[in-house]
Amino acid sequence: MPESHRRTRSKGYGAISATRESRPAGERTKVVSRTGPHRSESVRLAVLNAADDLLVERGFAALTIEGIAQRAGVAKQTIYRWWKSKVDILLDTLTDDARDALQWHPAEGDSAEEALSAHLRRVSDFFEEPAGRVLQALLGHAQLDEDTAKSLRAGFLKDQRALDTAGLREVLAREDVTVDDSGLDLLVDMMLGPLYYRALLFGSPIDKGLVDTTARVTLALARELSAARS
Amino acid sequence: MPESHRRTRSKGYGAISATRESRPAGERTKVVSRTGPHRSESVRLAVLNAADDLLVERGFAALTIEGIAQRAGVAKQTIYRWWKSKVDILLDTLTDDARDALQWHPAEGDSAEEALSAHLRRVSDFFEEPAGRVLQALLGHAQLDEDTAKSLRAGFLKDQRALDTAGLREVLAREDVTVDDSGLDLLVDMMLGPLYYRALLFGSPIDKGLVDTTARVTLALARELSAARS
Amino acid sequence: MPESHRRTRSKGYGAISATRESRPAGERTKVVSRTGPHRSESVRLAVLNAADDLLVERGFAALTIEGIAQRAGVAKQTIYRWWKSKVDILLDTLTDDARDALQWHPAEGDSAEEALSAHLRRVSDFFEEPAGRVLQALLGHAQLDEDTAKSLRAGFLKDQRALDTAGLREVLAREDVTVDDSGLDLLVDMMLGPLYYRALLFGSPIDKGLVDTTARVTLALARELSAARS
Amino acid sequence: MPESHRRTRSKGYGAISATRESRPAGERTKVVSRTGPHRSESVRLAVLNAADDLLVERGFAALTIEGIAQRAGVAKQTIYRWWKSKVDILLDTLTDDARDALQWHPAEGDSAEEALSAHLRRVSDFFEEPAGRVLQALLGHAQLDEDTAKSLRAGFLKDQRALDTAGLREVLAREDVTVDDSGLDLLVDMMLGPLYYRALLFGSPIDKGLVDTTARVTLALARELSAARS
DNA sequence: CATTAAGCGAGACGGTACGTCCCGTCTTGTC
DNA sequence: GACAAGACGGGACGTACCGTCTCGCTTAATG
Numbered sequence: 001m002p003e004s005h006r007r008t009r010s011k012g013y014g015a016i017s018a019t020r021e022s023r024p025a026g027e028r029t030k031v032v033s034r035t036g037p038h039r040s041e042s043v044r045l046a047v048l049n050a051a052d053d054l055l056v057e058r059g060f061a062a063l064t065i066e067g068i069a070q071r072a073g074v075a076k077q078t079i080y081r082w083w084k085s086k087v088d089i090l091l092d093t094l095t096d097d098a099r100d101a102l103q104w105h106p107a108e109g110d111s112a113e114e115a116l117s118a119h120l121r122r123v124s125d126f127f128e129e130p131a132g133r134v135l136q137a138l139l140g141h142a143q144l145d146e147d148t149a150k151s152l153r154a155g156f157l158k159d160q161r162a163l164d165t166a167g168l169r170e171v172l173a174r175e176d177v178t179v180d181d182s183g184l185d186l187l188v189d190m191m192l193g194p195l196y197y198r199a200l201l202f203g204s205p206i207d208k209g210l211v212d213t214t215a216r217v218t219l220a221l222a223r224e225l226s227a228a229r230s
Numbered sequence: 231m232p233e234s235h236r237r238t239r240s241k242g243y244g245a246i247s248a249t250r251e252s253r254p255a256g257e258r259t260k261v262v263s264r265t266g267p268h269r270s271e272s273v274r275l276a277v278l279n280a281a282d283d284l285l286v287e288r289g290f291a292a293l294t295i296e297g298i299a300q301r302a303g304v305a306k307q308t309i310y311r312w313w314k315s316k317v318d319i320l321l322d323t324l325t326d327d328a329r330d331a332l333q334w335h336p337a338e339g340d341s342a343e344e345a346l347s348a349h350l351r352r353v354s355d356f357f358e359e360p361a362g363r364v365l366q367a368l369l370g371h372a373q374l375d376e377d378t379a380k381s382l383r384a385g386f387l388k389d390q391r392a393l394d395t396a397g398l399r400e401v402l403a404r405e406d407v408t409v410d411d412s413g414l415d416l417l418v419d420m421m422l423g424p425l426y427y428r429a430l431l432f433g434s435p436i437d438k439g440l441v442d443t444t445a446r447v448t449l450a451l452a453r454e455l456s457a458a459r460s
Numbered sequence: 461m462p463e464s465h466r467r468t469r470s471k472g473y474g475a476i477s478a479t480r481e482s483r484p485a486g487e488r489t490k491v492v493s494r495t496g497p498h499r500s501e502s503v504r505l506a507v508l509n510a511a512d513d514l515l516v517e518r519g520f521a522a523l524t525i526e527g528i529a530q531r532a533g534v535a536k537q538t539i540y541r542w543w544k545s546k547v548d549i550l551l552d553t554l555t556d557d558a559r560d561a562l563q564w565h566p567a568e569g570d571s572a573e574e575a576l577s578a579h580l581r582r583v584s585d586f587f588e589e590p591a592g593r594v595l596q597a598l599l600g601h602a603q604l605d606e607d608t609a610k611s612l613r614a615g616f617l618k619d620q621r622a623l624d625t626a627g628l629r630e631v632l633a634r635e636d637v638t639v640d641d642s643g644l645d646l647l648v649d650m651m652l653g654p655l656y657y658r659a660l661l662f663g664s665p666i667d668k669g670l671v672d673t674t675a676r677v678t679l680a681l682a683r684e685l686s687a688a689r690s
Numbered sequence: 691m692p693e694s695h696r697r698t699r700s701k702g703y704g705a706i707s708a709t710r711e712s713r714p715a716g717e718r719t720k721v722v723s724r725t726g727p728h729r730s731e732s733v734r735l736a737v738l739n740a741a742d743d744l745l746v747e748r749g750f751a752a753l754t755i756e757g758i759a760q761r762a763g764v765a766k767q768t769i770y771r772w773w774k775s776k777v778d779i780l781l782d783t784l785t786d787d788a789r790d791a792l793q794w795h796p797a798e799g800d801s802a803e804e805a806l807s808a809h810l811r812r813v814s815d816f817f818e819e820p821a822g823r824v825l826q827a828l829l830g831h832a833q834l835d836e837d838t839a840k841s842l843r844a845g846f847l848k849d850q851r852a853l854d855t856a857g858l859r860e861v862l863a864r865e866d867v868t869v870d871d872s873g874l875d876l877l878v879d880m881m882l883g884p885l886y887y888r889a890l891l892f893g894s895p896i897d898k899g900l901v902d903t904t905a906r907v908t909l910a911l912a913r914e915l916s917a918a919r920s
Numbered sequence: 921c922a923t924t925a926a927g928c929g930a931g932a933c934g935g936t937a938c939g940t941c942c943c944g945t946c947t948t949g950t951c
Numbered sequence: 952g953a954c955a956a957g958a959c960g961g962g963a964c965g966t967a968c969c970g971t972c973t974c975g976c977t978t979a980a981t982g
Contacts, residue, residue, distance in 0.1 A: 035929070035930055035931090035974060035975045035976065036929075036930035036931045036932075036973075036974055036975080037930080037931060037932045037933080037972075037973045037974055038931095038932080038973090038974075039932075040932070040933075043932090043933080059374070059375065059376070060373075060374040060375070061374060061375055064962085064963060064964085065963080065964075065965085066962090066963060066964085067963095069934095073934085074933085074934075075933065075934040075935055075936095076934095076935090076964095076965085076966095077932095077933080077934085077935085077965095077966080077967090077968095078932075078933060078934075080965070080966085081932075081933090136373050137373060137374055139370075139373060139430065139431065140369075140370045140371065140372070140373025140374045141370065141373075141374065142370065142430075143290075143366050143367060143369055143370025143371075143373075143430060144289065144290035144291060144367055144370045144371065145289065145290070145291055146289065149433055153431075153432060153433070157431060157432065182439075186439065186440060186443055189424040189427060189428055189440055190420075190424050190443070190444070190447065192427060193423035193424030193425070193426065193427035193428070194419045194420050194423030194424070194427075195423070196423065196426070196427045196430070196431065197419060197422060197423035197424075197426045197427060198419055198423070200369065200373060200426070200430060201369065201383075201387060201426065202383060202387065203379055203383070209412075209416065210416060210419055213416055213420070213451070214420070217420065217447060217451055220450075221443070221447055268952095268953080269953080270953075270954080273953090273954080294941085294942060294943085295942080295943075295944085296941090296942065296943085297942095299955095303955090304954085304955080305954060305955045305956060305957085306943095306944085306955095306956090306957085307944095307945085307946085307953095307954080307955085307956090307957095308953075308954060308955080310944070310945085311953080311954090494925085494926080494979095494980070494981095495923085495924060495925050495926070495979070495980050495981060496924075496925045496926030496927065496977095496978070496979060496980075497925095497926060497927050497928085497977075497978045497979055497980095498926085498927080498978095498979080498980095499927075500927070500928080503927085503928080519834065519835065519836065520833075520834035520835070521834060521835055524967085524968060524969085525968075525969075525970085526967085526968060526969085527968095529929095533929085534928080534929075535928060535929040535930060535931085536929090536930090536931085536969095536970085537927095537928080537929085537930090537931095537970095537971085537972085538927075538928055538929075540970070540971085541927080541928090596833050597833060597834055599830075599833055599890065599891065600829075600830045600831065600832065600833025600834045601830065601833075601834065602830065603750075603826050603827060603829060603830025603831075603833075603890060604749070604750040604751060604827055604830045604831065605749065605750070605751055606749065609893055613891075613892060613893070617891060617892065642899075646899065646900060646903055649884045649887060649888055649900055650880075650884050650903070650904070650907065652887060653883035653884030653885070653886065653887035653888070654879045654880050654883030654884070654887075655883070656883065656886070656887045656890070656891065657879060657882060657883035657884075657886045657887060658879055658883070660829065660833060660886070660890065661829065661843075661847060661886065662843060662847065663839055663843070669872075669876065670876060670879055673876055673880070673911070674880070677880065677907055677911055680910075681903070681907055725948065725949045725950065725955065725956055725957085726947075726948055726949075726955070726956035726957040726958075727946075727947045727948055727949095727956080727957055727958045727959080728947085728948075728957095728958080729958075730958070730959075733958090733959080754936085754937060754938085755937080755938075755939085756936090756937060756938080757937095759960095763960085764959085764960075765959065765960040765961055765962095766938095766939085766940095766960095766961090767939095767940080767941085767942095767958095767959080767960085767961085768958075768959060768960075770939070770940080771958075771959090
């Protein structure tokens with residue numbers, strides 16, 4: 001039995017935040033006084049790990065609820081009790097795993113352009129990692145299924161967008177470049193678009209030239225927008 | 231039974247070129263001495279129309295070979311005789327339909343920036359059309375299935391990339407901006423990336439600001455690269 | 461919520477005798493030092509009533525432990541604590557309900573033939589009643605499951621057989637017809653066989669002709685056997 | 691893999707008569723001009739044999755569609771294409787197997803009583819045979835499920851009743867005993883009732899005494915009815 | 921009279937079988 | 952030989968209950 005490639009699952013999340021997707025916040029009111037057994041955390045982890053192990057090993061098409069159940073040593077019904085579909089499971093793993101990898105942590109001494117380049121490099125690399133595969137699969141499935149698209153946009157993508165906007169703003173502020181919200185929106189699209197485009201359409205590893213150029217062009221545009229403001 | 235939204239399918243392609251994907255060139259030698267009826271063109275059209283009608287009406291998940299066969303009034307085996315899978319059928323419809331819509335035809339009197347903007351506007355609109363839905367579905371499926379990715383990249387995406395490179399070069403030439411091949415590659419990514427990013431990740435209609443900015447930034451970068459050459 | 465058709469459940473039995481099947485005598489030794497609450501009689505009744513209400517309303521196939529638990533407002537585990545299976549529950553209801561209905565109480569002034577006819581008439585009618593449905597279901601299930609067959613034969617059927625033998629002997633004695641035990645066995649089969657045959661195989665209401673003929677033939681045979689003895 | 695205990699399945703029925711239950715006569719009009727594959731007879735036999743082998747080996751409760759499919763080497767869907775349920779399959783095996791065993795073939799030189807006794811002896815023995823187990827299971831299930839009851843009564847039981855009435859009439863005619871139809875109905879109940887009663891309720895092998903007495907009493911009653919007519 | 925073990929409602933869990941959908945292959949008969 | 956029709960072996964689906972197992976509360980005899 002292969003050790004899961006993920007090590008950090010059990011670290012850094014409580015049951016509540018981590019199960020956001022399967023136990024929406026609004027439902028919490030219902031859970032006033034509960035007697036009887038509680039949801040097993042070990043089951044939850046086994047399922048999440050089984051799911052993205054299988055995704056990485058065999059691909060999305062070969063990912064089945066029955067396969068996940070078997071690999072996790074769990075009954076099918078237990079999966080259906082907490083998740084609506086295999087996509088719902090993957091959305092859960094995403095919350096745990098992808099968030100860290102796509103975080104902005106610009107190095108202290110870097111210039112704005114260096115910081116941007118470094119971040120974009122990390123985004124590029126992300127697509128090669130297991131968590132990146134999960135995001136890729138979900139983005140793919142979102143093209144095929146409107147519900148998936150909705151969930152993904154309302155959850156992960158919205159949050160990530162906020163992080164990216166904030167991160168970019170902060171980096172620009174280092175060089176006193178300030179851009180309003182609509183400008184930042186534009187900049188984020190200009191900055192991330194080319195990377196996702198290459199990754200999703202051509203699947204090729206993203207070359208350093210594209211990353212650096214993107215960073216440089218984004219910064220140039222930001223300066224232009226900043227100047228126009230004053 | 232709804233009239234298919236496609237009208238131009240039967241025009242402008244012969245059976246041979248259009249079925250490139252399902253009948254590879256090497257197989258043509260086999261068709262030397264043939265008895266019995268030939269492939270029915272009406273069957274081919276019925277299948278292609280049924281497939282993308284169903285895709286648009288019910289979505290990719292509900293698209294099944296049996297459903298297509300029924301809708302087309304065709305036996306399942308007939309489909310399997312000519313196509314390997316439902317994805318193969320969609321690849322076929324794409325060849326027929328998407329090519330036109332993503333063609334470059336810059337207006338005579340336009341400036342480079344106007345021409346770029348106009349083309350990008352058309353790309354943006356394309357995602358709303360039926361043919362755009364087909365491409366979206368195939369791009370989605372390509373994230374989930376390596377074979378689909380290969381076929382799509384080796385066929386449609388490669389051709390389209392060539393068209394885009396050539397189109398961009400031609401438009402830039404209008405203002406004596408000349409960029410080498412690797413530069414054009416970069417420019418195409420910068421130009422189309424943001425549009426695909428918004429369309430695939432957020433599904434929102436692409437606003438004019440993004441299109442115009444992308445055109446302007448691309449042109450600026452092109453000039454820079456051109457200057458660096460001389 | 462429908463009022464149960466049974467009214468007499470709570471009358472005339474103690475918890476001990478009634479739960480014979482689920483608490484065998486040998487187990488009583490275990491109950492040496494007991495603290496905590498005792499078995500709730502209201503739970504027991506709720507389960508028994510729920511079970512045969514559901515049996516009559518929806519049939520045996522739709523009778524599930526979970527359904528009974530829900531209808532009775534009882535936890536599943538509580539049922540499993542006291543009964544082994546839904547069949548075990550039905551066996552319990554049978555003990556309460558069927559015994560009365562199949563009792564012999566020959567009217568004082570009746571001739572043997574009148575008494576026999578009257579009793580057989582009551583047997584016929586029994587199959588239309590709720591308690592008769594329970595017996596029918598158990599007899600049916602006994603054909604499918606050897607354990608059920610064993611329990612039913614060792615319990616209800618054995619007791620009932622004894623009642624029928626005694627009842628018949630007593631009625632015959634009124635006219636000084638005396639038959640030995642093996643003869644009585646034969647007579648009981650001849651007397652009840654046709655009724656059960658019609659009820660179980662054809663499900664049709666049993667007509668008076670059959671009942672009277674059966675009574676008459678049984679009596680004739682009894683006289684013959686009695687004569688042969690002396 | 692055990693050789694099925696049935697040897698006569700493939701003998702003595704055509705596809706049409708044998709599939710009465712799954713292809714009702716009224717449907718034949720639909721089968722006007724049929725192209726495409728036909729129902730596989732070998733599949734049909736494999737399923738019927740698997741079903742009653744399993745019934746005899748493991749009992750009705752352990753008889754599952756999946757088990758039958760596996761044992762027969764057949765896909766589950768293939769079973770559902772032709773039969774509605776496991777009960778429907780058993781009804782089909784009954785048509786093939788039980789009919790012969792319950793046929794009347796009175797020996798030429800026998801007296802009426804000898805002929806009756808001989809026939810009833812064969813009925814008694816039938817319950818021990820595999821085909822008897824099938825009938826027992828179906829009779830059992832008919833007590834639990836109204837649909838089963840209907841099918842069984844409308845098919846097998848109705849036919850068998852007709853055979854029994856005719857057989858009895860013929861045997862009585864040997865000694866110039868003639869009884870009208872309603873009388874015969876009564877006689878059949880009197881004759882078979884005790885046997886089924888013992889077999890179904892007590893499951894014990896039926897002793898010779900009961901068989902002979904039943905035959906004798908039936909004949910006596912028949913003579914009485916015959917006399918009353920003239 | 922507090923202790924403490926059982927009864928109990930609730931329901932999570934590992935399972936099995938259900939009946940359905942669709943896959944891709946194969947067979948039959950028609951044109 | 953292409954084609955319509957559709958039977959077939961197969962795999963996964965999502966559902967219904969099974970019987971076992973905690974969990975946290977309530978209750979009643981015993982120490």
